Amino acid sequence: MSNVLRRSLLIVLAAAAGFGLAQFAARQHGAPSWWPDRERDRQVRYFREVLQLVKENYVGDTPSDYASLTRAALDGMVSQLDPHSQFMPADEFRETEDELSNTFNGVGIQVEERNGHVVIVAPIAGSPADRAGLRRGDQLVKIDGEPLQNPSLDSTIKLVRGETGSLVTLTIFRPSQNRTIDYPLRRERIKMESVRLTSLRRGGIGYLQITQFSERTGEEFAAALAGLEKQGLRALVIDLRNNPGGLLDAAIAVCDEFFDKDELIAYTQGRTPDSRENFYAGKRHPPRAYPVAILVNGGTASAAEIVAGAMRDTKRAVIVGEKTFGKGSVQSVIELDRGEGLRLTTARYYTPSGVTIHEKGISPQVEVEISPDDEAKLRVQQLRPDLEPLPDDDFKPIEDIQLNAAVEVLTGVLAAGGR
Numbered sequence: 001m002s003n004v005l006r007r008s009l010l011i012v013l014a015a016a017a018g019f020g021l022a023q024f025a026a027r028q029h030g031a032p033s034w035w036p037d038r039e040r041d042r043q044v045r046y047f048r049e050v051l052q053l054v055k056e057n058y059v060g061d062t063p064s065d066y067a068s069l070t071r072a073a074l075d076g077m078v079s080q081l082d083p084h085s086q087f088m089p090a091d092e093f094r095e096t097e098d099e100l101s102n103t104f105n106g107v108g109i110q111v112e113e114r115n116g117h118v119v120i121v122a123p124i125a126g127s128p129a130d131r132a133g134l135r136r137g138d139q140l141v142k143i144d145g146e147p148l149q150n151p152s153l154d155s156t157i158k159l160v161r162g163e164t165g166s167l168v169t170l171t172i173f174r175p176s177q178n179r180t181i182d183y184p185l186r187r188e189r190i191k192m193e194s195v196r197l198t199s200l201r202r203g204g205i206g207y208l209q210i211t212q213f214s215e216r217t218g219e220e221f222a223a224a225l226a227g228l229e230k231q232g233l234r235a236l237v238i239d240l241r242n243n244p245g246g247l248l249d250a251a252i253a254v255c256d257e258f259f260d261k262d263e264l265i266a267y268t269q270g271r272t273p274d275s276r277e278n279f280y281a282g283k284r285h286p287p288r289a290y291p292v293a294i295l296v297n298g299g300t301a302s303a304a305e306i307v308a309g310a311m312r313d314t315k316r317a318v319i320v321g322e323k324t325f326g327k328g329s330v331q332s333v334i335e336l337d338r339g340e341g342l343r344l345t346t347a348r349y350y351t352p353s354g355v356t357i358h359e360k361g362i363s364p365q366v367e368v369e370i371s372p373d374d375e376a377k378l379r380v381q382q383l384r385p386d387l388e389p390l391p392d393d394d395f396k397p398i399e400d401i402q403l404n405a406a407v408e409v410l411t412g413v414l415a416a417g418g419r
Contacts, residue, residue: 142171204234213246218253245302328358
């Protein structure tokens with residue numbers, strides 16, 4: 001064999017060995033982004049084959065065009081990951097943005113499903129529905145003249161909402177008067193407050209409720225806290241019951257009002273070791289040494305649990321009520337093409353001491369349980385505490401024993417000269 005041929009053969013063998021080693025290294029340590037992913041490509045080809053088979057052969061009423069089948073596949077792929085991950089069509093993605101900003105286009109009614117009817121729980125103060133005179137207990141029977149047959153909450157809400165300035169006619173049945181009434185209403189941009197019911201009680205004990213953590217929650221909370229402090233606040237109850245969570249940044253902003261600058265409030269941990277992200281307090285403010293009680297229940301979740309967990313972890317608050325939901329995962333909302341979106345679980349969050357609440361929840365230090373019926377009544381009570389009970393209304397206000405317990409704890413701490 002000539003030297004030239006031998007040298008060429010050695011180069012080919014070396015190249016083949018190098019390629020094999022590179023493949024082995026890629027499999028062991030993760031290939032760079034430009035490296036062909038053969039397994040992914042194989043699965044994509046398989047998906048395309050099935051997609052084509054369904055497109056060409058399916059007989060039925062369900063849409064089977066490429067776009068519909070692809071979105072159905074995306075929905076199935078993401079939804080099986082966990083209960084919180086979701087592929088969102090354009091209309092659902094817009095609704096998610098509305099939820100995060102705590103605003104929506106509509107007439108301002110809060111509704112629930114009761115005995116097969118969609119019933120108004122309360123009109124939002126100052127909304128078109130409130131100004132027109134809709135009442136708690138009114139049953140929605142028609143929207144724009146179309147009867148509601150076997151109505152669901154989601155379908156009804158979509159019909160009531162619409163473009164700002166557009167007209168919608170709600171036909172309601174008022175059981176107390178045994179009559180049907182038409183209400184023509186013009187839709188408006190409704191802004192919901194996430195921090196509400198702020199008040200100072202006897203003995204200087206303040207109260208406020210946070211309904212969810214949205215874009216403006218941090219500002220609203222800081223303003224409410226400052227207002228209470230000007231009135232002589234000595235202790236504070238923060239009501240997080242039935243707060244489903246929301247924006248992580250908003251939860252950090254609320255804690256920031258109590259933590260020292262550069263103190264760790266919480267951290268998140270993603271898939272890889274280097275994906276940890278720490279969240280520190282960034283504000284400078286006078287120390288807030290007054291005692292704090294936080295009300296929680298089984299509806300307290302996610303960002304609300306971050307606040308409760310961080311405040312309890314650092315001994316800044318006593319937790320009163322019932323065990324929380326236990327959702328300790330972080331969902332990133334990602335905008336896709338065509339206005340669609342993805343809500344994807346990307347991390348778990350931890351309290352400052354490294355405790356995870358995921359699927360565990362937070363057990364209160366002062367446990368006070370209430371029945372589901374009483375909890376539902378309290379929620380209605382809190383929606384519009386300014387509304388007096390109507391003479392023909394079957395709803396009667398009840399005592400909030402969990403709030404009373406929190407006030408009692410804080411009163412005892414103040415009496416003992418505690419912080």
